[in-house]
Amino acid sequence: MSKISPCLWFDGEAEEAASFYVSLLPNSKIETIQKNMADSPAGKAGTVLVVEFTLAGQRFMALNGGTRFEYTHAVSFKIDCEDQAEVDRLWEALCANGGQAERCGWLRDRYGVFWQIVPTALPKYLGGPDREGAKRALQAMLGMVKLDIEGLRRAYEGG
Structure with missing residues (x-):
């Protein structure tokens, strides 16, 4: 413990x-x-x-x-998600009943607590060996609200 x-x-x-x-x-x-x-x-x-x-x-x-x-962005709780289904499930639950979606996988739940709902694949795309692919993935992420694993993969691979 x-x-x-x-x-x-x-x-x-x-x-x-x-x-x-x-x-x-x-x-x-x-x-x-x-x-x-x-x-x-x-x-x-x-x-x-x-x-x-x-x-x-x-x-x-x-x-x-x-x-x-009031809580602020200075402290948030990151949840690592294995797949898009987990991202979607947690996103929907934490945004429900007055929660607020924000950019780049961040949200504020109905109690005002900040969360980051992050696919475990994100570091592979933002820190991968293809530096140009990583830049594209970063730009894609910056345009997202809820993170989309397939969108990040496509951006990284240049598709």
Whole structure:
């Protein structure tokens, strides 16, 4: 187990968000839910304070801290996807219900958390031995919202 785990700050949606996230990826589960022992700025006694969960083997903590703070692009979570079907499934789920698609495989989910949905093939095209192909793949990626593996391959191969 890692000594470091990200803490995500929420205003009352910690359990809902954690449950949503663990539903998306294998090797994910809610570990513990801690309730407020007394009324506090984080909520009334008996409401959820902290949810500890594992997401694809990585430990996280979701905290209902009270006042909402906005997330920024400065911290995001990258999910490596084996194929286009996984890219599509995660993209659709994380963009649903108020999420926002952005450029180059980035999105902001309904809770405001930033994610990068990245095919594992991307480094092969951006860092491949064909430098001109890599430049074409980079230009293709910069024009994409959700990343398209076939489009990246075609750009790399010059097709």
